[in-house]
Amino acid sequence: MRAIIRQILVLSILAAIPALISAYIHRDLFQTPPLAPDETTWEQTAAWQRAAATRILLIDARDDNAYAAAHAPGALPLNEAHWERQLPAVIEALGAAADTRIVVYCDDTLCGASRAVAVRLRRELGHTDIFVLKGGWRSR
Amino acid sequence: MNNAPSNAARITASVALLAIAGVFLYAGISKISAPADFARAIELYRIVPRTPALVVALYLPWLEIGCAFAIFIRSLRAGALAFLAFCSAVFTVFIASALARGLDISCGCFGTGGSTGRAALLVSLARAALLALVCAWLLRRHMAQASGRAQL
Known part of the structure; x- marks a missing residue:
């Protein structure tokens, strides 16, 4: 031995x-890697909300159970599993306002759901002002 | 005629040693060039945080390669086999834990790009468990031979 x-x-x-x-x-x-151009933080998002110059729409890309347990105030659920059912509410919330900035979050830095949802929103809605929240729900 | 079973066991052990060395040499080389990707694969198991995952990602591939070569050096074979058996057992526990928690990840055993999903993880689990068992069997055989030689 x-x-x-x-x-x-x-x-x-x-x-x-x-x-x-x-x-x-x-x-x-x-x-710690710097923020990518399409990434943001809770602090930055809160600052955007306070500034009120831009309307912020938070999207919760976690699964429905996690959303039901807790979510950011005003956040709408949108995950790839229930995309067709949940997307109309997002489109309605976006409305005609072109200056709405979308911030998507999921669980943490390891989840890829927020980025996948952001990419799909850009592709399907043609909306470009979309950020992914680095660190996700757990970093709030 | 009496030597047939021992010859078969010797050939089996030699083939198993070659296979183990090949598997771990390939596993080590495939992870060396992209430690960030391997660290992320470790992180996705959600067992260790980023910094320890990075340390493992930078160190483990070299240990795997070292052990793959050490298998062919008689004076280091036992240590190499013991370490590889331990490693494989740890991988088995990690993968079983990921399966139990329903994580949709790839095992990360041979760098990035592996298949994700439950079926792929089950294959990885079986492979890791098999590697652990083969390493343990080879170690036991090597120790028995070493003690036999010492008694002569």
Whole structure:
């Protein structure tokens, strides 16, 4: 048993050398990535809402159970599973106002639902002022 | 005639060693070039946060490659097999946990681009469990042979 532990230690040290070089090469991965041009935060969204220059429509891209449990004030549900049923309410909320900014959120940074919904909204409605909320519901 | 079973076991063990080395060499190489993608694959299991996932993503592929080569070095074989058996057992637990929680992710075992969904995860679970069992069997066999040689 002692020999096995010693061998694992040797292998771990040997692997640590290229791993450290790789970590140095990819050191930027340890920094928080900046916001993409189509990403926003809760703080920025709240600032937009306070400014009142632009109407904000929040879209909750999580599943229906999560939406029913809790959601941001005024947010409308829209997920790909129930797209056809939920989209009319979004279109109605958008109305004729061309200056409405849509902010889509899902669970957290790991969920892809908000981005998928944002892409589909851009494609189907032709609306371009759409942001994805980085960090999602859990970062509020 | 009496040597037939031991010869068969020896050939089986040799083939299994080659297969294990090949699988982990491929797994390591496929993940080295894109640590960010592998870190994200680990994060998607929702078990460890981003920083530990990054450390694992940068370190584990090199360990897998090191162990794949160490399998062919008699003085390091036991350690390599023990580590790979442990790794495979951990992968098995991770994948089983993802399945139990209904996560729609790919296993991330061979870098990015793997299939997602329950069926793909079940295949990954079976593969990880099989790898753990084969590594454990090879380790046990190697230890038995080593103790046999020591008694001579």
